Amino acid sequence: MKKIKITTEEPISPDAEKMFEDYWRFEDSTDYNKAFALSDQAFLSKYSNQYCYQELLSITFYAVFDVGECDICLRPFKVIINSRNHCYSYRKKKKKICRICENYTASINKNDEKIA
Numbered sequence: 006m007k008k009i010k011i012t013t014e015e016p017i018s019p020d021a022e023k024m025f026e027d028y029w030r031f032e033d034s035t036d037y038n039k040a041f042a043l044s045d046q047a048f049l050s051k052y053s054n055q056y057c058y059q060e061l062l063s064i065t066f067y068a069v070f071d072v073g074e075c076d077i078c079l080r081p082f083k084v085i086i087n088s089r090n091h092c093y094s095y096r097k098k099k100k101k102i103c104r105i106c107e108n109y110t111a112s113i114n115k116n117d118e119k120i121a
Contacts, residue, residue, distance in 0.1 A: 013066040020057040027051070028061075028089070029068050041089060068092075077106040 011025050030042040043051065052058045068086050075082055082103035086092045095101075102110070 011066065011068050013064050015064045017060055017064065018057055020055065021060040024052050024055075024057050024061065025066060045089065072101050072103075074101075075103040075106055076100040077102055077110070 011029055013025070017025075027043055028041075028048060032040055032042050041048075052061075066087075070084050070086055072082050072084055074080060077100075080103065084095065084101075086095060
């Protein structure tokens with residue numbers, strides 16, 4: 006997984022942009038299987054008393070990651086990650102599957118249930 010960009014739906018202040026960069030920064034910029042540079046507790050202690058933290062609570066934001074290949078079709082794909090918890094759970098998944106293959110397998114499973 007490689008981070009492509011961080012996106013917000015509303016304009017934000019320069020301080021909030023720095024905060025988002027810290028929120029999504031990893032220890033090693035080349036290997037996103039490593040931990041975040043700031044722990045959740047360190048992030049909160051650094052930013053919770055600042056006004057830009059209120060922006061984090063009031064806007065929609067996400068990061069877009071490139072995944073090397075889908076475990077079914079073997080094509081690279083992009084995934085949207087909404088939070089650190091979402092990132093942790095996504096990295097723990099044994100199979101990384103693109104939306105097309107995910108929808109296809111779900112439709113097959115749904116049809117199997119109707120046939121049986």
